[in-house]
Amino acid sequence: MTLNKYIVLDRDGVINEDLWGYVTSPDEFKFIDNSLDAIKLLNNCGYKITIATNQACINKGIISEKELNLVHDFMTEKVRAHGGDIEYIAFCPHAPEERCSCRKPEVGLLQKTEEELSVSLEGSFFVGDKESDIECAKNFGCRPLLVKTGYGEISLDSSTLPEVEGVFENLFEAAKYIEQST
Helix, strand or coil: CCEEEEEECEEEECCECCCCCCCCCHHHCCCCCHHHHHHHHHCCCEEEEEEEECCCCCCCCCCCCCHHHHHHHHHHHHHHCCCCCCCCCEEEECCHHHHCCCCCCCCCHHHHHHHEEEEEEEEEEEECCCHHHHHHHHCCCCCCEEEECHHHHHHHHCCCEEEEEEECCCHHHHHHHHHHHH
């Protein structure tokens, strides 16, 4: 039996440009430079990609789950056309005030991913741009990597940012680090 390696990625600010609001349609989804190459590189290194993303826009009534799925289908198709693959996408539809167990920094999205894929994510790399991503990674026993894209620079200035394994300019630089770590 071969061991499948998994990596958890945040979406907005890591794979695609964070609009400082919400991506509500495929037209608004813009890949960050080299993020497609990063996913392909990680796949070529034997990693399977999962995404854990907070999407409060659903419960706030900004978009429907069906519309979010269209955005995710667009992203997945572009990744595949570029030679990469995304194994699974877990999203939290709840607004922060709902205090759910799946909104990062809570670990529900990672638990759901483990259940859906019958895998363990403990010890996996988790790449994010927000403090909540890093907290989620630490709380679950993942290896947190912070990218400076999206909210990354703001997160770096936080006095409460948990310790990270590495800080990178973007997902591609993080992917090169992960490649060297295998």
